[in-house]
Amino acid sequence: MMNLLQAGAARSASRNLRLTVDEFRGKYLFPQNAYASARLISRKSIHTYLPYRAAHQVLAEADSQTGVQQPDPSNPALSFPCLDAQDAKSAFLSARSLTSGPEPSYTTGHHESFHCRQPLLLDWGGTLPAFVIAYESWGELNADKSNAILLHTGLSASSHAHSTKANSKNGWWEKFIGPGAPLDTDKYFVICTNVIGGCYGSTGPSSIDPSDGNRYATRFPILTMEDMVRAQFRLLDSLGIAKLYASVGSSMGGMQSLAAGVLFPKRVGRIVSISGCARSHPYSIAMRHAQRQVLMMDPKWARGFYYDSVPPHSGMKLAREIATVTYRSGPEWEKRFGRKRADPSKQPALCPDFLIETYLDHAGEKFCLEYDANSWLYVSKAMDLFDLGHTHQIETKKRRATNEKEITEDGLKLRPNDAHCGLTLPTKPYEEQPLSSASTSEPITDTTGDSTTIAPPADLVAGLSPLRNHPVLVMGVASDILFPAWQQREIAESISAGGNNQVEHVELGEDVSLFGHDTFLLDLENIGRRVGKFLA
DSSP states (O other): OHHHHHHHHHHHHHHOTTOOHHHHHHHHSOGGGHHHHHHHHHHHHTTTTOOHHHHHHHHHHHHHHHTOOOOOOSSOOOOOHHHHHHHHHHHHHHTSOTTTOSSOOOOOSOOEEEEEOSOEEOTTSOEESSEEEEEEEESOOOTTSOOEEEEEOOTTOOSOSSOOSSOOSOOTTGGGEETTSSEETTTOEEEEEOOTTOSSSSSOTTSBOTTTSSBOGGGSOOOOHHHHHHHHHHHHHHTTOOSEEEEEEETHHHHHHHHHHHHOGGGEEEEEEESOOSBOOHHHHHHHHHHHHHHHTSGGGGGGOOTTSOOOHHHHHHHHHHHHHHHSOHHHHHHHTTTOBSOTTSOOOSSSOBHHHHHHHHHHHHHTTTSOHHHHHHHHHHHHTOBOOHHHHHHHHHHHHHHHTTBOTTSOBSSOOOGGGGOOOOSSOOOOOOOOGGGOOSOEEEEETTEEEEEOOHHHHHHTGGGTTSOEEEEEETTOSSSOHHHHHHHHHHHHHTTOOOEEEEEEOTTTOOOGGGHHHHOIIIIIHHHHHHHO
């Protein structure tokens, strides 16, 4: 009983720093034990229930009222400016105008919008009765509309890949697009979209659900890469583009570029996939899981219904920091940061102290209000679900066929499908399983005669077979830990094993690039030049 009283007292004290000892005693404690209880709370509960300053104020007032002189602690308490900064940001966001709400506008500037009024059935049974695709374009579409290139983005990128007259801000692939650039706008009509599920103008969790006028939040249905690609091809239909000259993408965009060819093989000419994969690797899934978990554990996430309130900026910051660790390489950071501390003259701290820590802190802080937290959850989950293996494609087709029978002309379900709402955690914790080659996603070693070769998985060879007649460029980087280079080799070997003799595979060694996964954003010479040559 006493523990419950103490916990309640501590929580109240953390909410109200002006709590006096008399109020403390009268509300929560036995009157004769007010001072002793306050000291007990400080010793047992300070790290569990009270911010240090709240506890200190209660105890200081107790000391002054009782006249008891307490000995000084052996060491002063540490300061936590990183936590103070997060509290200050929350306070600032809370004070924003109630008319606009604290949720920021994620728009990156002027873009075009395609409004599709036809329903879109999603791979896992959800539906969008209507949706919007934000897009931008560069160059001119030729008379027979045969020079269009669809550029696919990474996880958090907008449609603004290059500056435009209406938006002069540099795009995320600014140097790769333009006259004479790898995506030469003197030759090609380049289109880039913000994916559905995103927050830069396309329909996503922060959009309004037309059925009730409220934001979707986590009522938004689960997405796949293939869902995003199908939505993009609705845009191409509206532009009268029957066949793409090329499908180009890096990272998540590299996954979508392959999916475009597999889903619409007759509507795609050339395919470029840079630092992508044909199926998500367990390591990548694990890293994205950790990002989602820290975001969802932020109390301000509120199970996705944080709109018009304070967004989960702290969880989003941490998620981005974890992601940033996977975007670069250890050798690059060794050269860039080493073991340098930001200020060697100061005592070490638990807040950002080493240069690498300050870099991650800055990256997370800069990003935490630039991208919608729910979009991060949905789009990253779609990356986890990606698998172009034949078995997965067959299962998806069967599921879609079943769900299509339940859709009305208005894109609504004939009957509710609550399967996605009934997810529960396993009744037993994970148990280690015997390791076998059949259970791994690494390429399987096939020994024939005196030589040992790496045979691509038969299931993936079959799944990528629609690309057997396409010129394909696959690029990877040896220093990439998020999409390791063996995944790009797997793509190239699987497509080649399906009978395609037009596959180019390029792997940049660590002697060429130490930038890891982000090489595709930074290396105009080695990435851009090869892409331009392949497209020409």
